[in-house]
Amino acid sequence: MSRQVPETLFFGRAQELSQMGAWLVRAAGGEPQTVLIDGPAGIGKTSLLRCFLAGLTADHCVLRASGDELEMQLPYGIVTQLIPHRVHGVADAGAPQPDPISIGASLIDALGKFQDRAPVILVIDDVQWADTPSLHAITFVLRRLRVDRVLTVLVTRDAADPRLPHGLHRILEEDTTAKLTLAGLGVPELAQLNQALGLSPLPRWALARLRDHTYGNPLHTKALLQQYPGALLSAGDTVLPAPRRYERLIAERLDGCAPCTRRLVGAVSVVGMSAPLHVAAELAAVADPLEALAEAMTQELLIEGAAGAMPRAGFPHPLLRAAVYRGLDPGERSRLHRLAAGLSDAPGIALQHRVGEPRAGPCLEGARQLHLVEIEGTELAPELRSGLGLRVQRDDDGLTDRYVARLPERQGYLSPPCLDGTGPQLVFHQQHIHLGCVTFCNEKWPILAHMQDCAA
């Protein structure tokens, strides 16, 4: 399942592109603009820049540079990318390093010459890896642009990065600096991406669930679409996977932790996105959960719940939970689910753990539990029990039948995966009935219910 997509694929971001266009117009009119683009790795910062620059119609002078992890210690590496051969003293072997002020002055000089011909777009990508002398020199330049025809675009993952010089932080925090924090792509863009990858269409609810799972990050979504079959991505009752490279990264981080920390992180993943610390500790048989949590936090595997509340441990991102959960040995995962079912007072949650514990299989116990869910006031239960209002719908892949139950609008708590564009629906597949389980969702938790007799 790995098909290459051209790097130039680009969907959405119309608003961001139009904002950047407007800032360029201002800069071209002699009102210099500084723009900060930030957002997490893979969110599409470089792609947005590439698309913006590719779409320029008028004549512009583009000066580009990008930071690199391996070149962070190379003094003036960024400046020499921006204006090669124009900065004296930088590359002279053995000579003392020129100071950022004189290099900044050379840069101002060069900008002056370029902007006489055309408006200048000065782009620095991956600022988080730029060398410090260059950043000082650029800060010097930015503080001195007054009526220049210069649009400066600084791109970084985290604008609060403590590596950036104070002076640059001050500029980035100014009201006059335009900010563009990129969020993930929406469902329509993910559908376009899926199509551009040449893959079979996924139902809208599956794309919505994928978006929730990756926060719409195009890098991760693309990797998932390429690495896993559509049937897995649109199976209602599974924890979606994480991209393989991401899984390996998390596995390495876990390997570096003490065994009790590994057990605690694994136990939280079985409970869900987060768990009360005492529950995770009991599941994981960890005597000192605070120590294990501290290590997991240092390794950026877990975060702590809000201070003052009952201590909770959780994952900062659904992909991290997925990587940990799916990295568990299947036997261990099943054992933890069984234990978690025994620890939970909420019948719906206990039921969910029973389904996560494959050895349970379809069982009458499940049906009994379903009854409890109903008693608890879950409005979905009558629909499930009687199968009333079910209609069969052939899936987009043409192979699977979906059973769709229309639900009253007032059940607005259904989460996006259950919304199929036509209002709240309960969607489940024939195979789930055969397996004796049906998937539906409430606001946070997918509730998986064994349904041996109910819908057959």
Ligand SMILES: Nc1ncnc2c1ncn2[C@@H]1O[C@H](COP(=O)(O)OP(=O)(O)OP(=O)(O)O)[C@@H](O)[C@H]1O
């Ligand atoms: N709008 C988009 N439509 C389609 N694909 C996109 C879009 N934006 C980004 N991508 C794809 O997502 C991947 C990551 O994008 P990109 O390299 O631009 O992210 P980034 O934010 O610059 O990441 P990093 O912080 O690691 O530099 C690329 O494969 C790119 O093709």
Ligand SMILES: [Mg+2]
């Ligand atoms: Mg980038």
